[in-house]
Amino acid sequence: MSNKSVTFITPQYKIAEKLQQPGGKTVAQAVTDAQHGLEGLADACLGAVDEALTDIDRAYKALPDDFDLAALTDLYDSANGLIGIATVAGLMEMDRAAYSLCDLIDRMMAMGRPDKEPIAVHVQALHLLRSPAALIRGGGKVEEVVQGLVRVARKYRQPEPAKPDATA
Amino acid sequence: MALNPGSRARFNLKNASIMLVEHGSLGMDILVQIMVGFGAKTLHKCETADEARVTICRTEMDLIIVDALLGDDNGYELVEWMRREAPEPNKFAPMLMLSAHTQASKIARARDCGAHFIIAKPLTPVVLLERILWVAKEQRRFVATDSYIGPDRRFKFEGPPAGTTGRRKDDLPESVGEAKAPNMSQDEIDALMAPRKVTL
Numbered sequence: 201m202s203n204k205s206v207t208f209i210t211p212q213y214k215i216a217e218k219l220q221q222p223g224g225k226t227v228a229q230a231v232t233d234a235q236h237g238l239e240g241l242a243d244a245c246l247g248a249v250d251e252a253l254t255d256i257d258r259a260y261k262a263l264p265d266d267f268d269l270a271a272l273t274d275l276y277d278s279a280n281g282l283i284g285i286a287t288v289a290g291l292m293e294m295d296r297a298a299y300s301l302c303d304l305i306d307r308m309m310a311m312g313r314p315d316k317e318p319i320a321v322h323v324q325a326l327h328l329l330r331s332p333a334a335l336i337r338g339g340g341k342v343e344e345v346v347q348g349l350v351r352v353a354r355k356y357r358q359p360e361p362a363k364p365d366a367t368a
Numbered sequence: 369m370a371l372n373p374g375s376r377a378r379f380n381l382k383n384a385s386i387m388l389v390e391h392g393s394l395g396m397d398i399l400v401q402i403m404v405g406f407g408a409k410t411l412h413k414c415e416t417a418d419e420a421r422v423t424i425c426r427t428e429m430d431l432i433i434v435d436a437l438l439g440d441d442n443g444y445e446l447v448e449w450m451r452r453e454a455p456e457p458n459k460f461a462p463m464l465m466l467s468a469h470t471q472a473s474k475i476a477r478a479r480d481c482g483a484h485f486i487i488a489k490p491l492t493p494v495v496l497l498e499r500i501l502w503v504a505k506e507q508r509r510f511v512a513t514d515s516y517i518g519p520d521r522r523f524k525f526e527g528p529p530a531g532t533t534g535r536r537k538d539d540l541p542e543s544v545g546e547a548k549a550p551n552m553s554q555d556e557i558d559a560l561m562a563p564r565k566v567t568l
Contacts, residue, residue: 208520209510211460215384215430216504224380225407227497231373234405234493241397248394276469280437281392283468284489288398295490302469310472 238288245289252282253326256301260323267314275319276305282326293342294329297322300349304356318352325349371498379501381408384430388413389420389446390466391439399433399466402493406500417441417449424454429461431500436467436478436486443467444474444481451482451517459517460510462503466491482518484508 225233259275279301286294301322308314325345328335332342386408390396396413403411412427414420417438424432432450436443447463454461465483478486485499508519528534 205513207512209460209512210507211457211510213462213504213507214457215462215500216507218384218430219379219381219501219504221380221383224378224382227371227375227377227379228373230379230406230497231493232405233407234402234497237401237405238398238493241394241401244394244397276471280468284398284491285394287490287492292490299469306469306471306473 242289245285246291248285249282249289249291249294249330252278252285253330256282256323256326260319263314263316263319265314265316267308267312269309272305272309272314276302276309279305291329291332293332293346294326296346297325297329297349300346300353301326304353307356315356318356321352322349371494371501373494381406381500383410384408385410385428386412387420387423387427387429387432389415389417389432389434389438389443391415391435391437391441395435398491402491402496403433405493406497417443417446420446421449421454424450424458429458431503432458432461432463434463434465434483436465436470444477447481447483462500464496464499464503479521480516480518482516484519 255278256275259271259278263271263275279298282298283295283302286292286298301319304318304322325348328340328345329342335342335345381403386403388396388399388403388411390399390413393415396415400411400413412423412429414423418441420434434443434447438446443465447465450461450463451459453459463483465478465481465486466489467478467486468489470478470486484503487495487499510518511520
């Protein structure tokens, strides 16, 4: 058992008292009002999504073939900045794709194993998901694109095949 | 814990003083729109960790919401600083951390920084409200050690994992032994659950 000293403190949570004061809103009204407020930001978020996509493209093109932590971090930061903005713009699947890309890059950084192919697939998917109506008109399905990214990320997690022995 | 978004339960954030720490202007706008929709009137907006440090030393807060990414700063470091250095009662204020993707290498840091909750983006009003109401309802006690100051991270009471003995003083031993009295009948159990009129 640990011999570290531990102090327990029971603070006063003033937020609890204030929440119970008379007046205020119902949960239903509050959620509706918040949602309306977010709808007013949709256009601004769409602009930010396009800026983030440009940033992701730039960072992807700058990726060398061998492992480069700084370049991967730059791409990770660009994709991470998109998460949360796309949903407000009505493009929830872009958030899922950006999350998948961040997860993939995080694994690459941890394993020191670069692979531009799965990254390319994610970047292409982000562009497709930017215009879901165009994707659907072209016969594609939004959910299939996202599920495809899941398969790509899962494939990357498999161990790298052993290289043939040069001396054999 | 899931909050029913159609619930008619009332709450009042009008008089609550809330600090929002978010680097990007659009991220801040999103947070502000949600909190204003909830009825909050007193919002202290900080775009950097330095601004947040100054504000928290000057004004008493009822709730603090911090983004994990603060440009060159680090949301986890800010929360750790607030738990150790902020004046009372702010050092014990409820703190919610917002995070887009959290790197695997930083998950332990996120868990141990001292925030009450880490909320994943994209942010939805119902999830944020659920966490605010939960924090206020549960009123978790704080634990202070040399390596951690923050709400008690042990808030599940499911007993120790199977096959292990518990480390808490009130954990039951793995084997609690044979029953010493007959089991309750189903009628007795049902009677415990039945509503009864109380005479005052």
